Amino acid sequence: VQLQASGGGLVQAGGSLRLSCAASGRTFSNYDMGWFRQAPGKEREFVAAISWSGGSTYYADSVKGRFTISRDNAKNTVTLQVNSLKPEDTAVYYCAAKQPGYSGSYYYTGKYAYWGQGTLVTVSS
16 A cells, blocks of 8 residues: 655644544555654654554554644545644654554564555744
């Protein structure tokens, strides 16, 4: 499956963005989807994930209550609504797809076989 992330930009602290990931090439609803981010000089980290059906969602503690992941299987898209942004949220955000698995598998980059190119989010203080 091919993934194309978009929606990043420059925003002031406290602001919001809506990140989107468009999928093509394979049956989108067969895949769990995740968002990860990588700040300069840091490892890529888990942000949020959603099961293939949309029935289960998972969040990193650092974004709970501020970020919301959703998907539209009819439109082959997954969205990450990011609110109350902080300077420490500055990173390149990547969407990724994996085969459905146990709940613990959502958090690890190695479980995801397909990755988009990333979209940059910059939060100014």
